[in-house]
Amino acid sequence: MSNTMLFYKNVTALSRETHKALKLEPVTGFEVASNTHWVPTAGVEFYQASPHYPIVFVADGNEDKTAEMPIILLGLEAGKNDYVAKDFSWKSGTYLPAFIRRYPFVIAAENQDAEEFTLCFDSAFAGFNEKKGKPLFSKDGSNSEFLEESIQFINGFNAEMKRTREFVDCLNKHQLLEKRSAQIISSSKVPFNVQDFLVVSEEKMAKLEGKALEELNQKGYLGWIVAHLMSLSNLPKLLDMHLEKKDEKKA
Numbered sequence: 001m002s003n004t005m006l007f008y009k010n011v012t013a014l015s016r017e018t019h020k021a022l023k024l025e026p027v028t029g030f031e032v033a034s035n036t037h038w039v040p041t042a043g044v045e046f047y048q049a050s051p052h053y054p055i056v057f058v059a060d061g062n063e064d065k066t067a068e069m070p071i072i073l074l075g076l077e078a079g080k081n082d083y084v085a086k087d088f089s090w091k092s093g094t095y096l097p098a099f100i101r102r103y104p105f106v107i108a109a110e111n112q113d114a115e116e117f118t119l120c121f122d123s124a125f126a127g128f129n130e131k132k133g134k135p136l137f138s139k140d141g142s143n144s145e146f147l148e149e150s151i152q153f154i155n156g157f158n159a160e161m162k163r164t165r166e167f168v169d170c171l172n173k174h175q176l177l178e179k180r181s182a183q184i185i186s187s188s189k190v191p192f193n194v195q196d197f198l199v200v201s202e203e204k205m206a207k208l209e210g211k212a213l214e215e216l217n218q219k220g221y222l223g224w225i226v227a228h229l230m231s232l233s234n235l236p237k238l239l240d241m242h243l244e245k246k247d248e249k250k251a
Contacts, residue, residue: 006039006099007032008106009124016141024104024146025133027126029088030081032103037075037082039099042160043167046070046227052094053083054238055231057168057177057198068168068177068198070228072097073238076192082241086248091241098157104128107154117158119151167221174212176200176225186239194235200225 005011033039038058046055054073075082083091090096104125107117127133134146143151171177178201182194205225208216216222 012123021130023133031088034084038071043164043224048095050227050231
């Protein structure tokens with residue numbers, strides 16, 4: 001499973017010259033995210049996301065290596081987001097993941113730890129035009145206030161994703177991640193098998209002591225682990241949503 005862009009269709013480097021007249025008009029709804037059943041998440045989001053979504057770890061297959069990363073689970077069937085309704089609204093009262101909030105912008109770099117980045121955007125997004133919306137550049141060619149705010153948000157997200165990779169490295173260092181499969185039961189007693197995801201082992205956590213425990217505590221990771229484990233109680237709720245959407249299609 002690769003986290004490379006997901007629902008981004010035509011990633012284009014933003015150019016001060018080529019795109020000087022470009023504007024972004026807000027598009028109502030989340031149609032763009034309706035066909036993804038997961039998104040990568042930063043550890044700092046665990047607190048806000050854990051009351052609403054299951055947070056699990058999966059293998060992130062890159063060209064050079066395979067690592068693990070935390071994801072927010074949005075559905076139980078590939079290509080189907082159970083948090084997006086027929087009218088493409090997001091489920092009311094739930095936290096909106098940062099990965100989705102940063103869209104249609106993204107920062108591209110040669111590798112994850114590179115210090116120089118290129119700001120890109122999905123030119124296939126319907127909101128881009130040259131007539132209506134928020135301008136990306138001012139008349140003098142400088143970044144607009146809106147674009148500066150977008151860049152600040154994306155830079156913050158990237159920094160937190162880097163911190164999250166360090167978190168996963170720490171979990172692996174102490175061998176805390178374990179593969180799990182589980183049968184979850186809906187409120188209507190319908191069973192569903194979820195296969196091959198990774199979670200932090202509570203058993204191994206209980207055996208940690210001394211410097212290992214101190215390291216997790218000092219880096220602020222203990223709270224993230226607790227939020228992750230608490231989020232797993234949302235799996236049956238997600239199954240309820242999954243079955244409800246299936247029933248809607250039959251009706």
